[in-house]
Amino acid sequence: MEKMKNADRLIVALDVNTVSEVGELTEKIGENVIWYKVGMELFYAEGPKVIELLKQKNKKIFLDLKFHDIPNTVAGAVKSVAKLGVDMCNVHASGGLEMMKRAADANLEIANKLQCTPTKLIAVTVLTSIDQEIFEKELGFESRISDKVSAWAKMAKDAGLNGVVASAQEAEGIKEKCGDDFLIVTPGIRPSFSASNDQKRIMRPFDALAKGATHLVIGRPITQSESPGESAELVLKEMEG
């Protein structure tokens, strides 16, 4: 199989709230970035027209709405976003096996109906803003984060999902449990030139890839820098090592 280029592995998070900001940012960033993530802030403010704009620009789209509800509701939500023709979308693994199975079935049903490539459906495990102390003291879990992430990743795979969102710190364990074809999408990536902000489980771009992350999600270090185009280029360089 042909090796994926680093540009195919970088997803820039567009955490802004207007279509015009998306237009400006994507122009500034230029051709180096192929993938963009549209999250709640942007999609709730502007809706499907953001997806249309990014498609006109030939960009790949990860629609990150993190569904977490009963199986029937999540299955319906997945159908709605799959119909938009996005390349990737996500649900929360903590919604359970049945919820994820129904989501995976709904996703394939739409792809069959529309005769198109299925949207990659991935599960959010433990958010990268949570560390071991918060995990135990606030959320009441007794396990290590890495064990919980591996267990939820396996459950997502068993449910028929294509991968997970996790921190790169857990990538090795996920790969071991779920194999090489399972997507490991990792936010909490911090290049050498940026602050960690509210992220707790972080890693440098090159190290994350070395541990087995398949895609890196990076927002503020690029989008809030003085020169988003140059910052994206620097991140791509740091991915090389």
Ligand SMILES: O=C(O)c1cc(=O)[nH]c(=O)n1[C@@H]1O[C@H](COP(=O)(O)O)[C@@H](O)[C@H]1O
């Ligand atoms: O699902 C996500 O994309 C996600 C999961 C997670 O555990 N942590 C996390 O930061 N994210 C998203 O990844 C992006 C990270 O942005 P920065 O911290 O600015 O690089 C944000 O848009 C978050 O919503």
